[in-house]
Amino acid sequence: MTVEKMILACLTTNPRKAPTGLAVFHCDSKEEMEAIGATLEAVLDGIAHLISEEIMIIVRH
Amino acid sequence: MSVYIYPVLFGIFCGLFTRLIMLRTDYRQYPTYLHGKIVHISLGFIAAVLGSVAVPALIEENITAVTFLTVAASQFREVRNMERNTLKQMDGYELVSRGDTYIEGIALAFESRNYLVIFTSLLTTIAFIFTDIIISLAVMVVCIVIARAMMDGGKIKDICEIEYVKPRFDGAGLYVDNIYIMNIGLPKRQEEILKYGMGFILKPKNFNAMTTIANLGQRQAILYDLSTSLGIFRDSGTPALAPLAKRDLEDGRVGIFVLPQNRDIERAIEIIGNTPTLENAIRLPSKRKKNEGGMGNDG
Numbered sequence: 384m385t386v387e388k389m390i391l392a393c394l395t396t397n398p399r400k401a402p403t404g405l406a407v408f409h410c411d412s413k414e415e416m417e418a419i420g421a422t423l424e425a426v427l428d429g430i431a432h433l434i435s436e437e438i439m440i441i442v443r444h
Numbered sequence: 445m446s447v448y449i450y451p452v453l454f455g456i457f458c459g460l461f462t463r464l465i466m467l468r469t470d471y472r473q474y475p476t477y478l479h480g481k482i483v484h485i486s487l488g489f490i491a492a493v494l495g496s497v498a499v500p501a502l503i504e505e506n507i508t509a510v511t512f513l514t515v516a517a518s519q520f521r522e523v524r525n526m527e528r529n530t531l532k533q534m535d536g537y538e539l540v541s542r543g544d545t546y547i548e549g550i551a552l553a554f555e556s557r558n559y560l561v562i563f564t565s566l567l568t569t570i571a572f573i574f575t576d577i578i579i580s581l582a583v584m585v586v587c588i589v590i591a592r593a594m595m596d597g598g599k600i601k602d603i604c605e606i607e608y609v610k611p612r613f614d615g616a617g618l619y620v621d622n623i624y625i626m627n628i629g630l631p632k633r634q635e636e637i638l639k640y641g642m643g644f645i646l647k648p649k650n651f652n653a654m655t656t657i658a659n660l661g662q663r664q665a666i667l668y669d670l671s672t673s674l675g676i677f678r679d680s681g682t683p684a685l686a687p688l689a690k691r692d693l694e695d696g697r698v699g700i701f702v703l704p705q706n707r708d709i710e711r712a713i714e715i716i717g718n719t720p721t722l723e724n725a726i727r728l729p730s731k732r733k734k735n736e737g738g739m740g741n742d743g
Binding site for chain 1: 626628630681683
């Protein structure tokens with residue numbers, strides 16, 4: 384089986400909404416979430432998708 | 445000296461000349477200069493020889509010699525496999541890939557060009573043996589015209605209207621007109637996309653066109669041609685800047701999103717319009733008979 388898409392990491396400013404089963408980065412502010420998201424996007428070769436104001440995921444397409 | 449030497453030489457010349465005319469290195473940079481060309485010219489020469497010598501062999505009632513043509517056919521099929529494998533390997537290193545449908549189309553074209561060379565050599569040799577040089581030259585010209593006509597397929601501008609639309613964001617969603625392209629989470633990436641991005645809408649002229657441009661391979665071919673001609677604002681490790689083509693499910697329009705280095709709108713529309721409609725992508729649902737039931741009769 385080939386996995387075409389995969390969530391590589393999750394960034395959140397709200398710990399209550401953090402998912403389980405993958406790497407979660409807890410951020411203090413939206414600015415910090417965007418900064419870490421930019422770094423992870425480059426490192427992981429993925430795309431940062433904003434799911435809500437509090438959750439961002441890095442997905443490998 | 446055999447009486448067939450001049451007809452055979454003439455047939456080989458005509459076949460090779462036809463192959464050279466069909467061997468164009470265009471914006472896709474394929475075949476590559478120079479070694480790729482040598483491979484195809486050599487195969488064209490072999491095809492021309494086979495087409496030419498088949499005629500004297502038949503006249504001399506050497507029927508078994510014609511079986512050489514079947515050897516040629518399997519050889520040219522091998523050419524198709526070679527082209528397919530080469531292009532697939534190269535595709536992995538492209539910033540925007542051609543896609544398998546485009547590659548299959550190119551490989552098929554290379555095989556079919558050799559058959560056209562065989563037919564040209566065959567007909568010109570027949571003309572030379574049974575008529576004179578003037579008629580033989582006329583046959584050559586007709587063969588070249590037919591070969592060119594058969595190699596020039598349809599283009600996107602024949603089946604679609606193309607319109608420029610500036611990409612926009614609605615929250616994190618990237619849109620071209622009302623067609624959703626993708627979710628871009630980082631404001632920095634959104635700024636880059638708004639600064640460098642271009643959007644186009646392909647509006648199909650009929651139902652057949654709608655089905656053709658829905659093909660993923662056809663859409664990838666458009667993106668590839670556009671990126672090759674205008675350059676691409678991206679590097680490895682920046683998948684968010686990859687060009688995309690998405691379909692409006694309501695009316696079959698396709699939204700194209702690209703980040704070219706040369707943002708000339710008129711030129712981009714011209715390039716999209718000149719993208720070939722791929723043989724493997726063409727669908728003609730309107731040709732289906734109204735009274736045809738069941739699974740249809742393919743093949």
